[in-house]
Amino acid sequence: MEVNEYLDVFIEESKEHIQSLNDHLLELEKNPENIEIVNEIFRSAHTLKGMSATMGYQDLADLTHNMENVLDAVRNHKLTLNADIVDIIFNAVDALESMIIDIIDGGEGKNDVTALINKLNAIGNGKQSPSNASSQSESSTSESGNIQAELDQFELTVLQQSKEKGFKNYQVTVQLQESCLLKAARVYMIFEIFEQIGEVIKSTPTVTELEDENFEFDFTVILVTQDTTDAVEQKVMKVSEIEKVTVTELDIEQNIGEGEVESQSDSEEENDVAEETNGEKTKSKQQITSKTIRVNIDRLDALMNLFEELVTDRGRLEQIADTLGNTDLQETVERVTRISGDLQNIILNMRMVPIDQVFNRFPRMVRQLTKELNKNVDLQIVGAETELDRTVIDEIGDPLVHLIRNALDHGIETPEVRKANGKNEKGTLKLSAYHSGNHVFIEISDDGAGINRDKIINKAVSKGLTTKEQANSFTDQQAYQLIMESGFSTADKISDISGRGVGLDVVKNTIESLGGSISIDSTLHEGSTFLIKLPLTLSIISVMLTEVQEETYAIPLSSIIETAIVHKKEIMSAHNKQVIDFRGKVVPLVSLKQVFNVPGEEREEDYYSIVIIRQGDKMSGLIVDSFIGQQEVVLKSLGNYLTDIFAISGATILGDGQISLIVDTNALIK
Structure with missing residues (x-):
């Protein structure tokens, strides 16, 4: 088998299982008596073992195999958990994580886990056989064997009526091969066969759990059919990656006492309802599909880059429409602006994690x-x-x-x-x-x-x-x-x-x-x-465009409190710096012309245009020549050669093709 094509899937699923192991172990430490948590940990370890063995990562498979032995002893009440055992299992999870990180970095996932395996073996006290695959199969099968005891009165009545009409009631246990990668797909194919030859009355685990692959490698169903046991077995075995199929006939008489069977007409009606219900279950099972897909982040980055170009062109279109004053063009541009705004929200939400x-x-x-x-x-x-x-x-x-x-x-x-x-x-x-x-x-x-x-x-x-x-x-x-x-x-x-x-x-x-x-x-x-x-995002930001001499500077709106027009007479001096009284607070003034050494003659005006900015509890007033207006712009890096430019965090391309520098307000406040 060519495993490279499955490597990305293996890595992603392994990371999820490692996180699940950590989360459930923390829960188990608080509630050591909760066997359901132990079962969850066991399932994650078992799945990780099967995936690792299939991909050829033997150290991973060996360590998870020995973790299973300990967990199986705990859930079968052969071993009592204590702090030392939990610590060792945590150490094993750490080792698993380090091996997966090695695989992500291009390694082979190898690690000397002999000491950990010996500790796990010592904890297990040899109570479980070396071949965990077979013991797991037996454990699961014995658990599945209780499916008949789980039947409720309604299901028992349905099975009784089926038998009276000449149908046969079977308990069918299907065990998949541990190398099976797409368990849900195999389950779907098996249920297709069941539907062709009869009706499934009950499934353990449930259909939803089977679809979510929330099971190990075997499951059991109660099947009503007219086929023989051999025919059922042969038809199911035609599906690939199946280890074995066990078909046994159910004895319903033991489960239903006298006086519990309802009248024939009522039973037939209930049977119809049961068939309808099971039909709906089957139908819903066929219709349920995954509503999420994994997308390579590079594709999302490429999509964002293309949209950023669209934002730049949108600004250019808006400027042309305003200049020409053509009504049809302005209406079209407004519609494009609305649609691109919706598109922007969708793309940004796709990048949200x-x-x-x-x-x-x-x-x-x-x-x-x-x-x-x-x-x-x-x-x-x-x-x-x-x-x-x-x-x-x-x-x-x-x-x-x-x-x-x-x-x-x-x-x-x-x-x-x-x-x-x-x-x-x-x-x-x-x-x-x-x-x-x-x-x-x-x-x-x-x-x-x-x-x-x-x-x-x-x-x-x-x-x-x-x-x-x-x-x-x-x-x-x-x-x-x-x-x-x-x-x-x-x-x-x-x-x-x-x-x-x-x-x-x-x-x-x-x-x-x-x-x-x-x-x-x-x-x-x-x-x-x-x-x-x-x-929320770093790529597209809202800014206030300002003018200093002939140059345009963009100030992020997230840093701006408000803008103001201040008369020169209102400007005071403190510690050799210009300040103003802004709502009872002394706010220092910073001239962007001086900070960025903008060439040009100083304008002789009686009023200053000021942008009040804030970071934490600190404020400053940026002196500019005039305000242009608010706009959404694409934040672009200045590149490696211009990384140390003071008070500039990036640049953007405006609608008319000009470059506007984006001011780093944090640096100016400092």
């Missing part, structure tokens, strides 16, 4: 860190379904890791300290995400020790980051921002987790490079909150 893809790695990380730090922490996740552009999702993971590690190490105290301070011994770390306007907010909060303002200021003064006089005038939020300066750390000792002064400055730089901002709020001895504000 639930932030759960980032959040789902944190429960496992928090578990590991709390063990290392000897702390007891309850992680709460809210709003994991909140969606962000894929580009932002790719970048935001590492900053969140830094913030969570920081909260666990510096924020939440040890159980002994919390108890001494009258707090619950278990700390709370809350991670939440939500939409607001065109932004997504991510909040990391804890109920720990909070931030000590005096300690931060003393450290900042000693490092020369600020003076004592300046620090005394800082608000609490301004003082807290000092912890995000490069090399700043208040840790009393260096650990593997934090304390080297590396991390929070990287967090701030990364978030600001995404067009976002981060603010900090804290109360000493009560806790801290880090609030991250991010744009």
Whole structure:
């Protein structure tokens, strides 16, 4: 078999199974008696083993095989779970993940897992046979053998009436080969045969679970037919990738006592209803198809690039229509604008990814860190379904890791300290995400020790980051921002987790490079909150176009509070800088002409056109010559040669073909 064509599918499904294993193991640790969770873990491990063996990744298959042995002993009540066993299974999942990462990087997925396998074997105590495939088959078959006991009264009545009419009632167990890749397709073909020769009364697992491939390699049905057992077996075996078919006749008399069988007319009516119902089930089974497809991200990027060109041409069309003043042309352009706007929303939504893809790695990380730090922490996740552009999702993971590690190490105290301070011994770390306007907010909060303002200021003064006089005038939020300066750390000792002064400055730089901002709020001895504000998307943004001399500059609307016309007499001076009084606050002014050295004579006018911008609690007023208006533009990178241009985040092509630079407001406020 040529496995290369299945490699992408294998990688994607393996990542999903690894995440499922981690999630369910965390649940199992909280509820060790819940056998249903053990079954879920077993199914993921079993599926991963079959996929790995088929693809030729033997180390993966061997490790999952031994994990199965332990899990099977647990679910059959031959083994009692404890913290040590869960830790070893977690270690096995880590090893599986590292092998899959190796495969993603082009490797062969090899790893020395001998020690882990020996530990798993020792836990299993040899209670399960070496051939897990056969034992699994027996286990599944024995479970499937209970299908007759699960029949309800209605189904039993239907089977009784079928027998009286000369039909035969069979229990059919079908076992697929473990090398079978498309189990759902095989199930569909088998059910097609069942429908041709008779009627399926019950299925274990259910039809929905079979369609979702939420089963191992065997399933059982109750079949009503006129064919013999050999005929049924031969017809089903014609489908490829089937290991074996077991057909046994049911004895319905044992299940129905006297007086339970209803009158002939009623039974016939119910039989008709049953046939109708099963017909509908079959019909719905045939109609259910996957409503999602996996699309290579490169294709979405190409689609976005093409649409960005369309946005540029749309701006050009709008400008031409305004210039010519032709009514028909203007109406057509308005329609094109509406349609392209709808198309833009669809394309942007296609690129949206639930932030759960980032959040789902944190429960496992928090578990590991709390063990290392000897702390007891309850992680709460809210709003994991909140969606962000894929580009932002790719970048935001590492900053969140830094913030969570920081909260666990510096924020939440040890159980002994919390108890001494009258707090619950278990700390709370809350991670939440939500939409607001065109932004997504991510909040990391804890109920720990909070931030000590005096300690931060003393450290900042000693490092020369600020003076004592300046620090005394800082608000609490301004003082807290000092912890995000490069090399700043208040840790009393260096650990593997934090304390080297590396991390929070990287967090701030990364978030600001995404067009976002981060603010900090804290109360000493009560806790801290880090609030991250991010744009929904980075490719198409709304801007205010402004003119400085003969040049056009675009200022992102997300940073603008409002625009104003200010008389020169209203401009004051403070610390040798021009400032204005804006709603009771002193706002410094920045001239874009001076910042960007725009050539041309200074205009002699009595009024300034000012754009008020804000980042966090800081504000500035940008002086421009005139306002052009709002417009949606495509953000383009300046390329590798122009990466260090001060206060410029990119450029865009306007409708008339001119290039407009996009102002980095964060840099100007600094």
